[in-house]
Amino acid sequence: MLVIGNELLTGKVGEANLVVLARSVRNLGIVLRRVVMVLDDIDTIARDVRELSSAHDWLFTSGGVGPTHDDVTIEAVAKAFGVPVVVSEPMKAMLEAHYKERLTDGHLRMALIPEGAALETTAEIRWPTIRIANTWIMPGIPEVFQMKIPVLEAKIGKDAAFVSHAVYTKMDEGDLKPLLDRVVAAYPTVDVGSYPRWNEPSYRTKLTFDGLDTDVVSRARDAFIASLPQGEPQWIE
């Protein structure tokens, strides 16, 4: 994922799209490996699009699409793929139908796409989501980003699904370490996470067990639970 926007790196706005994309692609069986966040700078964005799109199966950009001077994502993605920016005639027609006599040159900038890009839609979501090769260009406004998630899900399709279990304990990580090390060694295909909390009265450390094989993940979790001292765990999810 490439997240674009000065407002995020200056701390004016909290980033809100990552968690939405992360959960969505995980349900499709995709591992989100890397997120990069950059300022509204064409050359930086173009370089990161080139690197991320060639190193990964999919790249999702967030932000920098719109009519104003700080919206440079379309131009940067075009540059990354070595193509010009062109007017999409179907998108121009949709803008004309929507804005009618109020249409400005500013609005028409929203019909610009990298040449050769696909316009992805579903029956429910008619305003196109722009994709060029493996790179999906998503809007930064959280409400609009979320609206477009079903388009990704419909077009990418489901490969597999991760299962995830959580176990909550009142033990600290120092005491849990030898128990966790045993589970990690015995179940190499299970991703075991340990997340301590401060100022949380009901538990101290949350342990997670994730993987693609339901049975193996359950066995790893149960082996860990069986190794806990009496009175633990607090609860299981």
Place this chain on the structure above:
Amino acid sequence: MLVIGNELLTGKVGEANLVVLARSVRNLGIVLRRVVMVLDDIDTIARDVRELSSAHDWLFTSGGVGPTHDDVTIEAVAKAFGVPVVVSEPMKAMLEAHYKERLTDGHLRMALIPEGAALETTAEIRWPTIRIANTWIMPGIPEVFQMKIPVLEAKIGKDAAFVSHAVYTKMDEGDLKPLLDRVVAAYPTVDVGSYPRWNEPSYRTKLTFDGLDTDVVSRARDAFIASLPQGEPQWIE
């Protein structure tokens, strides 16, 4: 900033430290240029630490410090700087004093540091923050991350301070574009941002004017306000 943690890239936990660091360094006059988020993988973290620390004045890592198998940041940062991981005797003594007879090998892992790292403290915050060269190793737990911000601020010191103004309008970005283009051209040292909102009754687009020179930023904002049609702006901050 390098943010580390499987829990963030799987969408289990929302990232909470970026906005805190972004605001803090901005108050010191530092531009946060790049954030990278990666999984708990030593080689990936080491490569990103090498790249980010050599390309920037400062690097701040968040997460992956603690006693369990998924806490690999110390080892990765040591690898990036080509030094071994060693036991910090002062930190070991603090752990012994705190845990006494309950001390485990797991707890003692929290005394590991890259060889040659500095232990940064203030009078108020006695548990050290580890820094090696220009790289600050910060914890991932948001409450602890925030506690350590005053240490950064005290040690890095203040270079300059950004000023920021905001203007709220009911106009859409397509109509604002020509007005914004004029301000951007006339005030090249002012960073002008445009942030539309959906589902917000009180305004439609927020414009921001940021820079290091108070007078120039105010003039840019006032020139923009003077160019707005009657009835705008809704309000100014």
